[in-house]
Amino acid sequence: MTSAAVTGAGARGRTAGRRPGHHRRPLVLIHTAAGLTVAVALAATVRSGVLERPLALAFGVFVAVGELSRWSGAGVREAAPLGAAGALAFALLGENAGHPTQHGAAQVVAVVAGASLLGCVPHVARGRGPVLDHLARRVLTVAFAAVCFQPLHDGGVLERFGGPAYALLLFALLVLGVLCDVVLAAALAHARTGWPYGPLLRDELRAVPGIGSAVCATGAVIALAVAVVGLWALPLFSLPLLLTQLALRRYAAVRATSRQTIASLARATEIAGYTPPGHARRVAALGVAVGRDLGLSGPELTVLEYAALMHDIGQLSLVDPVPAGATAPLSVREQRRIALLGGAVVRQTGAGEQVAAVVERQADPCAEQPVAARIVRVVNAYDEKVHGAGPGGPLTALEELRLAAAGEYAPEVVEALARVLARASLTLPVGG
Amino acid sequence: MEAIPGRARLYVGCVALAALVCLAPVPAVAGTPLPDPSRWAAGLLRADSSSWAVILLAALYAAGRWAARTRFPGSLPAASPVAPVVHPVLLAGAFLLPPPAAALVPLPGILLARVEQRPAGVRRLWRAAQCVPAVWAAARVHGTLGGRDTVAACAVPGALLPAAAAVLVYCAVLALLDGGIRVLAERVPARRAWRGRFSRSLAPLAVHGLAGLMMAVLWHSPYGPVAALLVLFPMGVAWWVFAQYHRERAAHHATIRALVQAVDIKDGYTRGHSERVGQASMMIARELGMDERRIEVLRFAGILHDVGKLGVPTRLLRKDGPLTPEERCVIELHPEYGHEITRGITFLGEARSAILHHHERLDGSGYPYGLVGRQIPEPARVVAVADAFDAMTSTRSYSRARPVAVALEELGRCAGTQFDPRMVGALVRALDRHGWHPVVTADEGAPALPSPASAGDRRGVTR
Structure with a gap:
């Protein structure tokens, strides 16, 4: 669930994560493994020659087209479901219109790698995102599925299964393949960003029942349908998945719009002169980075981000602005009153009950607060202290947060903030 | 929209009668008194060896309908009497079964489903009556064009034409009946009631039709109904994502409303x-x-x-x-x-x-x-x-x-x-x-439809 506002933090995290060497190791490992797999598969394919050319060509075109229709959007895991389903179906293909197939695992990997590479060319030309990770994932997942299935099939082990059991077996194999992909994706994200592995894996796993199961089912259906009716199945029966892809795209678009509107609502306090320019955005970006460091996962981070964006919204109800918009120096009672007013406003928006609860409780003693509210409180205080404090500001502000009265700022959150700032080498934007 | 005018009730009755005729194993039964229901149902099922298929598909349909109602409340578009996720089941039935048996598939699901709006009896009857002739006509056209043999033989390019014709007929009958109830019950002008109804639903139905065809073909293949079930997965996921899309859209509208309510309160204008x-x-x-x-x-x-x-x-x-x-x-x-x-x-x-x-x-x-x-x-x-x-x-x-x-x-x-x-x-x-x-508050709580134009049509008999 990365987002426009968070990508700022993400980019910083990325540069920060590159420096320590041990994070890079899985990255190199995965890329090397994928490269080796492709090299071996290519060598084997060249030696044996391409068997069943029409089949290879049809699936190659299918995967390439699926890859072409790939897009990267906010909150979307599998950006090329069509390509993934096609590639997995090719790996698990045992028959073509009733005749057993002879393409082995090596040819599957070679064709999928070539087609994916071809489909990625336009994306690279337009400079859209890192392609290498995506390719490595695709190659390794398909290799895994093909190596599991093709030898069994060629050895005739699968013959003993009846028809329905065979279909279920395919589905189970595909689920395994997708799980393998999930592990790889989390490892790659961990290596790129340096964020903790556990929450990343949890986020990836959470997407499996949704789009993951659609990919599995479509892969199985395509493999079975090709086995029954031949290559006609490819263009015709990939349409349902295309529908899923369309739905995902629209969902991503409306999510982005929703986020923009909430960010605009947050800016209203800045325009009204209640808070310094860029304050809400900075608190959201830094807050999400701290939340990630503390091990929060996707939906929790979204709640945190929305709450951070709207944490000052209660000030709109004040008749006169607070000096410089800084709520931290106010009396606790006044802070709570503003927080409650803010919660009431947030409750009217579509942001959800959880977000309202976080906004409402941002001024409570930290022992009674949910984690997100603690983070918002600490990061808000930090940003207010740093604002206009000059070059020494960040260090002084951190010191002040550490020394503040017990129960005001949660110590573990302050430490997480210190770690995040150290990783970003204290270069967070101060003036907005 | 609480009271349903008499002529609309008459219309529902006529369609229901037509549906009964569709369900009769022998079309010539029209005009003769209805036979004993239990014997009639037994005869219907015995009329074809595919009774298991009917039971399985009907269970699938009911389950899909139930899931759509309970898991994604409020996301069922008013324009369609059939939850989109279960169209493929009905169409697969039309491709697999003889017309009367295919028309039986949606019945248990619809008759058992809860109806929120009163009068529930008429609405339930209308939903069932609307579905049955559409499925029956689709199955009839498909059978006449020799579709069932091609499906049984898994001959795919050959199976496409009958399937396409069946989907066209299905879509046309649904649109015709739906437009009719709008004219009679809501006094929508006839031109507006039918305009665009057919063309709007044709594209999604074509995709559903392909899914239905795939189900039918796999059903007859050695892999059996299990493989056919897999077809429904991606459809279900698409439906789930669309439901989330609608929820997020509603949330977005709420955010905008909150933004302007703050202004209205501050301004002291009328709300x-x-x-x-x-x-x-x-x-x-x-x-x-x-x-x-x-x-x-x-x-x-x-x-x-x-x-x-x-x-x-x-x-x-x-x-x-x-x-x-x-x-x-x-x-x-x-x-x-x-x-x-x-x-x-x-x-x-x-x-x-x-x-x-x-x-x-x-x-x-x-x-x-x-x-x-x-x-x-x-x-x-x-x-x-x-x-x-x-x-x-x-x-x-x-x-x-x-x-x-x-x-x-x-x-x-x-x-x-x-x-x-x-x-x-x-x-x-x-x-x-x-x-x-x-x-004062536009589209509150209701599922956000693609265009605000349909806001007026929302409280139809079909909900």
């Missing part, structure tokens, strides 16, 4: 001014023949036109008595504040200019830039008229509400100097045609 301006802007835009997307965007621009007042001190907005020139200047900054606040909302696009320029006048005496005539962007000219119209027809602290006719007269007087005559004319025509029924 709902912003949304009414949005509605009037939408009516003008529609009258001018703009495309649906632009109309929708203009509606939001109208709703958000005063959002910049969030930046103006509350004291000034609520001040009784005349404002000093300085105070007036501060208040007149609100279009620029609003333009700034909405800077990040990309979907507004060019309509954002409406927020900046809605206080410009055609003769150049407006603010903030004093633009003249066509220099003022079109969206701003639309919203300016809508804003003035609602200001006149609603009660303010300083003036009472005026009748619509008086307000339109006033607008007409200022057309050319202050307002664009084209927009004023469009508003007059739109109000002539549809009247002025301001809604």
